[in-house]
Amino acid sequence: MTRGILEAYEHGVVTSASLLVDRAASAAAAEAVAAMPGLSVGLHADLADADGRPLVDLADTPACRAEVERQVERFSQLVGRPPTHLDSHRNVHRLPSVRQAFRQVAGEHGLPLREDALPAYVSTFYGQWDGCTHPEQVSVEGLARILAGLPAGWSEVGCHPGYVDGDLRSSYRLERELELATLVNPRIREVAATLDITFVGFAELLTGSGRGGS
Structure with missing residues (x-):
C-alpha cells in the first residue's frame, strides 16, 4: 500500500495521504512519508482493531474523543509532525455520536475533517x-x-x-x-x-x- 501511494505522489497527482497508526506496517509507513515533507499526511483514525473489533463504545462520545486524541498523539510520535487533516477508516466518523468526537478533536487541533469542512x-x-x-x-x-x-x-x-x-x-x-x-x-x-x-x-x-x- 505505502509503495503505491508514494509512487502516485512522486510520479502522479496524489498530494495527500492518510495514515493508520496502530497497524503492523504503521511505523515503516510513517518513516517513509516522513522523508517526503511535500506530501500532506493526515490521520486515518480507526476505532476498531485490525480484526474489526471495536476499541470503544461508538455511542460513547467522550470515549471516542479520547481514542481519536490518542491516535493524533501517536501519529505525531510516528511521523515527527502533526497530521494535516483528519478522516476515518470505513468512514466511521459519519455516525452522529462519533462525528461529535471527531469534530471536537479536529477543532482543538485545527484540522480539516473530511465532509465537515473544506474541501x-x-x-x-x-x-x-x-x-x-x-x-x-x-x-x-x-x-x-x-x-x-x-x-x-x-x-x-x-x-x-x-x-x-x-x-x-x-x-x-x-x-x-x-x-x-x-x-x-x-x-x-x-x-x-x-x-x-x-x-x-x-x-x-x-x-x-x-x-x-x-
Missing part, C-alpha cells in the same frame, strides 16, 4: 460496487470525467492506489493497481490543465486557491 469530498473514483469490479470508473477516462464535474473551489478526490501483496486484507485489490496506473498517467495532468485545476495538498489549503486535489 468538498468526492468519493466516485472507486472501482467496485455490488461485489463487481468496474475498471471503467478508475480509468483515465473515468477520472477525467470526475475532474470535469468538480464544483468550483476546493475538492478532495478520494483514491486508494497500491500494489497487491499477500499481506493485504481487503476485497478491494485489483482496483488499487488500476487506480495507481491512472493516477500516474501523464494524461491526467493534461486534462487538469485544460480544466484549470491545480493539485495541492491539505497543508496548502490555507495558503493557495484553485480546484481539485487528491
